[in-house]
Amino acid sequence: MGFFGGRFISIQKRYTSKNNIPAAVEYSEYTDGYWWSGVLEQVENITIDPITGYYLATFEGNLYKQ
Incomplete structure (x- = not known):
């Protein structure tokens, strides 16, 4: 695993129960010809989505090129 060119990202995920929301998540994506993860x-x-009723949690951190 290489740590070159870290970049900040913010994502939002939805959950059916507030109790299922973790303190952190592992996240990966393929962008610009490379896998990035963190x-x-x-x-x-x-917050609660007024349309779907799902709990919305925001996660932030740095992704690093693998």
Whole structure:
């Protein structure tokens, strides 16, 4: 695993129960011809989507080129 060219990312995930929301998630994506991955920590308050009723949690952190 290489740690070159880290970049900040923020994602939002939805959950059916507030109890299922983790403190952090592992996240990977394929962008610009490379795999990027990292551990993103939960930030901000958890909100509820008024249309679907799902709990929305925001996770932020750095991704690193693999």
